Amino acid sequence: MNMIRLIAWREFMENVRTKGFWVGILLFPVMLIGVVFLQTTLSRATPTRYYLLIDQSGQYEQAVATAIEREHQRRLLQEFVNYLLENRKEVNFEQTPVNTTSAVDTLIEDVDADEVAALDQWLDAGGLNFALTMASPYLRENAPAFTPPAYQFVEAPLPAAVNRDGTPTEIVEALRPYLTGAQQVSVNGRSGDLFALILIPENVDEFIARPGPVPTTGSVSAGIQYWARNLTDSRLPDAIAASINSEIRNSEYIKLGINAEQVRTVQRTRLPVRQLDPSAAVGEEAVSMADTFRQYAPMGFVYLMFVSLMQSVQYLLSNTIEEKSNRIIEVLLASVTAGELMMGKLLGIGLSGLTTIAVWLLSFYLFINFYQSAQTELIGEIVAVILGSELIPWFVFYYFAGYALYSGVFLAIGSLCNTLKEAQALMMPMILIQVVPIAMMAFVVLDPNNTIVRILSWFPLFTPYLMMNRAAADPPMIDVVGTTIVLVLSIVLVLWLSGKVFRLGVLRTGQPPRLLELLQLLRSKT
């Protein structure tokens, strides 16, 4: 035992002393935090987009303006909800629609449930000014003032050379240099690219599509023309289509003698769908945000497990190969038994892996506590919910089980190879095997007790990942107990076999053995 501790300690110190170890450890949280900030910054940094509207029909100019204002209000509402989430007092993630008490929670819930309806309500109630008054009692003290986002879509004046009354083809030809970025439009003294041209031809009403046989108007110029190089940002065309369609429907109602106001009221009627959890206690069936976090938390744990295990086995492999290639192994084997050496290595490297996780958690904790900001507070609350859940014991068990299983395999590989290059060829299949549960991660959260997932969970190399992944979804007892038994038995078998391979492999020189040779090795005694 003394010898195992000595070897483990040396392995641990050897890893912990290298710069690479710490760079690797600290890179992960830095990247994580960086990604969070980058996303918020990027979403706010979308540039102002200039559009040009030419309505030759004279009917829809107002509808387009409404559409753009509505799109702006939608963004305002979204930003405001985010602002509320970050700045309200006493975040309570256990809140559900059923036990909601505050107007703020109602607003957040409504946006979550039906954005269009919530937007109508928001506009009717008076938009941002009303919302600020409504929310102020629920905000925490020293909350920063809400800065509304700037208008993202701004109308550009028509360039002087373009004739508003020309044929659509002429207009498009005249504006093409602007649309392709060769020329810039100037708005209020600032010049910029023209993002889009919305061209509504005079005869546009001829192309209104009605239910019935599909009309045969295949021409590109049929209907409203939306010209833009950017094909991915569909907010503007979507908003315009929605707004103009509602305008057309309005006029249809009038033509048919239907009260449009009544129709709109009817359209806004809705019945909420409550998400309820049958496995929860009576009275707590409603699904809260915390429940959702807990549902998705396993993904985080699976990912943490994957990153940490990959790092650990990497160290295990390179340290073993170092000892093998410079023959230290011979001195070691004259001093300790192969079993002691193996156990010492497994413990030492395992300790390095735990250090990694501890440093990650610590840096996370420090970041949340010492970098006060709305985001970190939110993350802190989420972490608190996750740490308070019953997932932690699962993670601890599957982490150690996964480590024992994979390190056994990798140690055997390391003992058969003389160079990292040789080892990489043998490692490849093992890495690919681990990619399977990682790739399935998101799918498993959505459908944790799917038949395929259940079957794959019984494969011991997948068990730690998949069962961790399913942990929040109360997997059937047979799966939990059965896979655990199979897993533990495989760990015993793998460690026993790799102990054997290790004893035989470490003194081997030359090429790693072929599969057949390996089997012969395993059959021979000692």
Added chain:
Amino acid sequence: MQESVLSLSHVVKQYGDFTAVNDISLNIPKGSIYGFLGPNGAGKTTTIRMILDIIKPTRGEITILGHSSALDVRTRTGYLPEEKGLYKKMKVWAIIQYFAMLKGMEKKAAKQRAWTLLEKYGLKDFAEAKVETLSKGMGQKVQVLSAVAHAPELVILDEPFSGLDPVNQGVLEELIRDMAAAGQTVIFSTHVMQHAERLCDQILLIAKGRKIFDGSIAQAKATIPRRILIETNSDISSLRDIDGIREILRLAANPVTGNAGQLWQLQIQQQVNPQLILKTCFDKGIALSRFEFTEPSLHDVFVHLVGDDTREHAAR
């Protein structure tokens, strides 16, 4: 009979059809310096690995310090493998301490011992350096020290001299003598005969896995006839009548310096007095331009016993 530290009895190691070690038996007394000699690939390293129970013999028995497995007495043995290597990132003193601790020494005592050894064998200035900064020879010295730091009763060094410069070879010889003087038994393998000749009380000579010779240096030298080298242009056939001359060989002339006369090698029996042969030469009127009587070196023994295809043909 002296107390035996290590004995091998009919030890055989086979890898498939290949027999690496074939029926080796030997007995090593306590406190001796024992040399394993043999050409490359003779089976020295395999024998050493079997002695340390790193690999198991196919047949035969090994008794080490009174036990059947070296693992039972591993704190009492020290081992330097043939291929040298150390943990590159560790400090010199720490690596000696680590290996001493693996051999059961207390942490504090091991550290103290490491510093004492480094000072004694001229490495004190490098004690705090990392192993990767050392030259190959220095690293090898550190490794030797780490193998013997726990003052083992039995030290086994596989090719300890290879890669060392003459000064450090001398330091290592001194270390080996120090250990023997302290009552430790030292076994080392080499294919450089001079070291064995200077150091060993006893040697084992193996080739192609077989034991060729096992005994003291004097006994080894006795296995080949003593030789007298003479240079003359006279007829030497009259020398053939002397009792005790076993063989007369005609040697080729030195191609660089050339020779005044023909070179002959006289192989004489153990009990013959060289004075008698010199006297006979005078009596018979053989004009000598050279008369050299030398004890055979271990190198001669090695070449003689292991076989040397370049040997000259017999003169008669």
